[in-house]
Every structure is written in C-alpha cells, then in structure tokens.
Amino acid sequence: MLYLIGLGLGDATDITVKGLQAVKSCSRVYLEAYTSILTVGKEALEEYYGKQLILADRDLVEQGADEILKDADVTDVAFLVVGDPFGATTHSDLVLRAVHAGIPYRVIHNASIMNAVGCCGLQSYCASLLSSVFLLNVMNIPGFNRDHVVLITDFRGKKIYEPPRFMTVSQAADQLIQIVQRRRREEEEGELGVTEDTVCVGLARLGADDQIIRTGTLRQLVSCDLGGPLHSLVVTARLHPLEVDMLRVNAEPDALQHLRVIDSSTFTS
Amino acid sequence: MLYLIGLGLGDATDITVKGLQAVKSCSRVYLEAYTSILTVGKEALEEYYGKQLILADRDLVEQGADEILKDADVTDVAFLVVGDPFGATTHSDLVLRAVHAGIPYRVIHNASIMNAVGCCGLQSYCASLLSSVFLLNVMNIPGFNRDHVVLITDFRGKKIYEPPRFMTVSQAADQLIQIVQRRRREEEEGELGVTEDTVCVGLARLGADDQIIRTGTLRQLVSCDLGGPLHSLVVTARLHPLEVDMLRVNAEPDALQHLRVIDSSTFTS
The missing domain is CATH 3.40.1010.10 (Tetrapyrrole methylase, N-terminal domain)
Structure with missing residues (x-):
C-alpha cells in the first residue's frame, strides 16, 4: 500500500x-x-x-x-x-x-493553506490559489478582481542547483505594486482593478504557534516583516460585511478605509 | 481559550x-x-x-x-x-x-472537502465551492465553465423543524440536467456551456474507508448510487491532460469521450 x-x-x-x-x-x-x-x-x-x-x-x-x-x-x-x-x-x-x-x-488528508486561509475571515471558497512563480500572470486571470486570490509564496527550487527559497509577503506586495504601476503607465488601470490601496491579507506560518495574520493595503504590506516562512498573500476582491469584521481583528490602522464592500443581500454563499 | x-x-x-x-x-x-x-x-x-x-x-x-x-x-x-x-x-x-x-x-485546522477534493485528480485550486442550497445559482457564476465547480451537497436543515438531510450525487446531477434542459428550451445553451455530456465527478464519504469517487457524464451520474452521506459533485471545466489521466482511474465506460482538454502548454499552474 x-x-x-x-x-x-x-x-x-x-x-x-x-x-x-x-x-x-x-x-x-x-x-x-x-x-x-x-x-x-x-x-x-x-x-x-x-x-x-x-x-x-x-x-x-x-x-x-x-x-x-x-x-x-x-x-x-x-x-x-x-x-x-x-x-x-x-x-x-x-x-x-x-x-x-x-x-x-x-x-x-489534512489541512492545506488552500482551506486554512479561511481563518482570516475570508470566504475561502472564493479563493484561487496560485504559486508565486506565476505572480506576473495573476492579473491576467479572468476571475481576478472578482474572487479573492491567494498567493502561495512557496519554494521555487525546481532544480538542485537552485536552493529552496521562499518569497515574503513584503516581496510579493512589492512585486504586485510594480506590476500595477507598469500597467498604469500603459493605461490599463481600468481593467486591472487593483491599486496600491487594495486591501490585502498577509499570512505567515499559518497553523503554527507563532502564526501572524496582517491585513493592510498593498502599500502597507510592502513594509511589513512577518518573520520566517511560509508566507501567503491574499488579494481581496469585493468583501462581505462579515468578512470586513473579521479582517478588522488583524488590521493595520487606516487599512480598511479603501474597501469595496458588497451589499450583503446580494451575497449568495 | x-x-x-x-x-x-x-x-x-x-x-x-x-x-x-x-x-x-x-x-x-x-x-x-x-x-x-x-x-x-x-x-x-x-x-x-x-x-x-x-x-x-x-x-x-x-x-x-x-x-x-x-x-x-x-x-x-x-x-x-x-x-x-x-x-x-x-x-x-x-x-x-x-x-x-x-x-x-x-x-x-484540518482537511475540508474544499482541499480534499483534489484527490480525484482535479487541480483543486481551480475550484469554487457552493452549497447545494445555491444549485440554481451555480450557472450564473461568472467563472462557471472556466473553473471546476465543487458542489457540496450538504445538510440544509436551517431550522429545527427542518430535519437534517443531504442531497445525493444522483439528485444533484438530476437537478442540474433539469436546469440545462430548461435553459436549452429558452435558447440560452450557448452561454451555459454545460450539457448532459459534461464530465462530472461524484464523491461520497471522502476520507472514509469506504469513500467512492466516480467519474461520468452528468447523464451517467443521475443513475449512480454512491451510498450514504456526504456526497459532493464536481462539474469540470476544461481539463489538463494529467487531470484526464487521474479521472480515468475511476471513470465510467465512455465517460471521457466528451472532454474539453486544454493544451498543456497554456496551463499556467
């Protein structure tokens, strides 16, 4: 067996x-x-x-x-x-x-980041999961800006000569902002829907005794230090009021000024 | 605590x-x-x-x-x-x-159907999860027909006077076909993308000793009997060749004739 x-x-x-x-x-x-x-x-x-x-x-x-x-x-x-x-x-x-x-x-079976990410209060079944390898492709996903997107900033050591390493929430946020700014210069902002003020959630060592959940704007998360691996970054889409209440538990000051909250009566799950 | x-x-x-x-x-x-x-x-x-x-x-x-x-x-x-x-x-x-x-x-944390469903070979991070309560709304989701959709046919006993009950894969498949046929009469087939021949996966008691995974067309799954609760039904979207190989392990005869397989070179995860 x-x-x-x-x-x-x-x-x-x-x-x-x-x-x-x-x-x-x-x-x-x-x-x-x-x-x-x-x-x-x-x-x-x-x-x-x-x-x-x-x-x-x-x-x-x-x-x-x-x-x-x-x-x-x-x-x-x-x-x-x-x-x-x-x-x-x-x-x-x-x-x-x-x-x-x-x-x-x-x-x-056991827990994976794919379902455990729900502990930050987001309805995890709206999430898509993407390896950081595909960070550059994230914003080309048809559902991006409609679903919360979980970025698993995992190891990228495909070959022996490329040692295991991981991306931090800060690095992922920084790279996303670079993409946002490049697109803005190319005047594609309208279809992108993500800006430096989009509310994101950084997660570190989920499930461990010293796990950290930090909610902030993409800009705020660039300067966060969540410690050792593994990290994940969730880019939120429209939020349900109950999701907002949960995000508030671990939020940076002023982070939740920039929310796109949906009418709870239209929330179907 | x-x-x-x-x-x-x-x-x-x-x-x-x-x-x-x-x-x-x-x-x-x-x-x-x-x-x-x-x-x-x-x-x-x-x-x-x-x-x-x-x-x-x-x-x-x-x-x-x-x-x-x-x-x-x-x-x-x-x-x-x-x-x-x-x-x-x-x-x-x-x-x-x-x-x-x-x-x-x-x-x-622990396993949930949301990540365990990956064991049938589908890339679970493409999945959306919806309670059967919302079966009728499934096909109105923007991402439907792009992502695999997991239907959790869970209990619906919201009130004490409505006792716990669950939906079987067979019942869910039957209801979906009724929706498909009603829409076809209303000439909306083009935008629906799901037919009686769409490949689906029925799962029963996932994680238990007697779990069953059964792959078939929506029509085939109407007549399947997967035993006691809980059941889930996955409506597949375009499939990666490796997903097809895994589905074949538990497939009904002729079920996989009707696949929409994507070019693996365009598969980004």
Whole structure:
C-alpha cells in the first residue's frame, strides 16, 4: 500500500491520528521536501514518529518514482507531504504510477493553506490559489478582481542547483505594486482593478504557534516583516460585511478605509 | 481559550494529534452538528475522546453563543467542526463574539472537502465551492465553465423543524440536467456551456474507508448510487491532460469521450 499522508501546516503534532498510525506501520517513509516546509525539520519529525525519514526531492519524485514504489505491493510505504497531498502541488504522477503498477494507494488528508486561509475571515471558497512563480500572470486571470486570490509564496527550487527559497509577503506586495504601476503607465488601470490601496491579507506560518495574520493595503504590506516562512498573500476582491469584521481583528490602522464592500443581500454563499 | 478544532472528513481518528490534545484539556467540548457529519456519530467520538460532547445546533451557535463562550476567559472550551472550522461554513460570528469579549481563540485546522477534493485528480485550486442550497445559482457564476465547480451537497436543515438531510450525487446531477434542459428550451445553451455530456465527478464519504469517487457524464451520474452521506459533485471545466489521466482511474465506460482538454502548454499552474 502506498500511503499519501498530509502533515498539515504547523509542527509534528499537526498530523492526524490516522496518519500517525499509518506512518508507524510503514516500512519506508518518504518526506516530500521541495514544495513546502513545516516549522520543524526532518529530525524533529523523526523523533516524534520514532522512524527514519527519507528526504524526497523533486528529482527523486519525478525521476525515481520506481524507487519510492519498490515492493509497495507487498509492504507499506508512506509519502509525507506538508499540508494536504493534493493541496498546492498535486502528486497525481506518483499516484498514476502506483495505479499502473497495480499498487493500491490511500490518501490521508489534512489541512492545506488552500482551506486554512479561511481563518482570516475570508470566504475561502472564493479563493484561487496560485504559486508565486506565476505572480506576473495573476492579473491576467479572468476571475481576478472578482474572487479573492491567494498567493502561495512557496519554494521555487525546481532544480538542485537552485536552493529552496521562499518569497515574503513584503516581496510579493512589492512585486504586485510594480506590476500595477507598469500597467498604469500603459493605461490599463481600468481593467486591472487593483491599486496600491487594495486591501490585502498577509499570512505567515499559518497553523503554527507563532502564526501572524496582517491585513493592510498593498502599500502597507510592502513594509511589513512577518518573520520566517511560509508566507501567503491574499488579494481581496469585493468583501462581505462579515468578512470586513473579521479582517478588522488583524488590521493595520487606516487599512480598511479603501474597501469595496458588497451589499450583503446580494451575497449568495 | 476558545479552541476551534477541525475533525477532518472520515472518522474519529481523522482529528489531528494537536486537536486531540486540546480536546482532552478542555472543560467543555461542543460538537457543531448542523453543517456536516462524520461517518461516525457523537457516541463514537465521546468514547474515542473519553469526554462528554455537547451537541451544538444552529440555534445554539447563532443565538446561544454566550453560553458556548461562558468562562472561556478562565477555562478552555472546544468547538469541534467536521472538516475545517473555516471550510464550507465559516464560524466567523463565534470568533468575533470571542474577540469582542476579550477571549483568546485558537484554530486547529484540518482537511475540508474544499482541499480534499483534489484527490480525484482535479487541480483543486481551480475550484469554487457552493452549497447545494445555491444549485440554481451555480450557472450564473461568472467563472462557471472556466473553473471546476465543487458542489457540496450538504445538510440544509436551517431550522429545527427542518430535519437534517443531504442531497445525493444522483439528485444533484438530476437537478442540474433539469436546469440545462430548461435553459436549452429558452435558447440560452450557448452561454451555459454545460450539457448532459459534461464530465462530472461524484464523491461520497471522502476520507472514509469506504469513500467512492466516480467519474461520468452528468447523464451517467443521475443513475449512480454512491451510498450514504456526504456526497459532493464536481462539474469540470476544461481539463489538463494529467487531470484526464487521474479521472480515468475511476471513470465510467465512455465517460471521457466528451472532454474539453486544454493544451498543456497554456496551463499556467
């Protein structure tokens, strides 16, 4: 059996009881190490599980899937993924290889940034999720300016020679403002709908003890320091009054002057 | 402290280790009982936690929040929610009442249908989530036909005199076809983009041992029987070739003849 097990977002104890039981039963346990991280490292997880972990970088998962799946028809193998196994990065390729090799698989789900982002009070089901790799493409999405958009400023280390790194909320806000200003010079502001005063939410280490949620205008978030990884940035669209109340809990002074609030009677969810 | 704790999607063991520790430390534990259910009931959870649970129906949460929050500034109170506390239904109102009463709160996240739906191979970050209550409004969403749309066919028991019930994949597919056919008579097919042959995915009891994922055309899913609650239905939009490969794993015969597959070179996530 191949188990794909989500680790959630915070530390070692964010694994589910079902996931922990599966890890303990497996003869080999891989830790997917290139799309995201917990606030604790491999060693802390090994101590918590009482198991050695095998780090799985992108090359191993994409080129060495046979090694991961070896004997998984007769023994149990776990593949651990920060967040949910089918969250920001889907592991469809590994699952398809298992299916074609006749190896049964099971997914043990957990929180991902995709649903946990709802804790800042935004109706997460309006969110689209985009890797920071595609920051420049964000504003070309048809739904942009209609839905809240969650930017996962994740690792971008596609190759071994490009070490893991992450983008901060401040950097993402800065890049977005540059795009806004370039478009304005090109007189496309009308269709863009985002300005330096658009209300955004910066999130750092969601689910961890020291998580930070900070609501401010795009301009305000350029100068925020939310500490260590991982960060996410939500660009809000029109807001429901209840969303505004929740944003106010973690808002910068004056941030909420620039809201586009919708009439609650037209809000359909 | 008010703990809002997600229970995940399957059974009692889908709670996180962190969530279980918090439950055991709390003096009162409420189980939110009106938006969703696990495959096990209150008694099974009580036995697993070694704690009595207080059922919280919609009236208690909306009218009796003071009761839930009583003394939570000096003792620990847990509010358990199937899935994630900020998943399909956000509990912003309870959080805001706590904040205004000076009671600290903490969210312990878990999987929700919103991210777990990715296990069927669809890129879940393209999904919008809508309660079945709004089935009739689905096709008026600007992004419909561009994004995959997840229909959570959840409970609709808003009042005590309307008992909890849920919609099956078959019923949801049948209702969608009726809308499609009515619109066709009214000659609006062009802008709708959904027909009886649109590829959809039915999901039942996601995360449980007996979960079922079934891919078929909308017409095929009308006659499917996926068993007990909870069900969800995904109406797919244009599909990436890798999504097609994953859908094929659980597909009805002939279901995938009617695909709108996009050129992978234009797929930006």
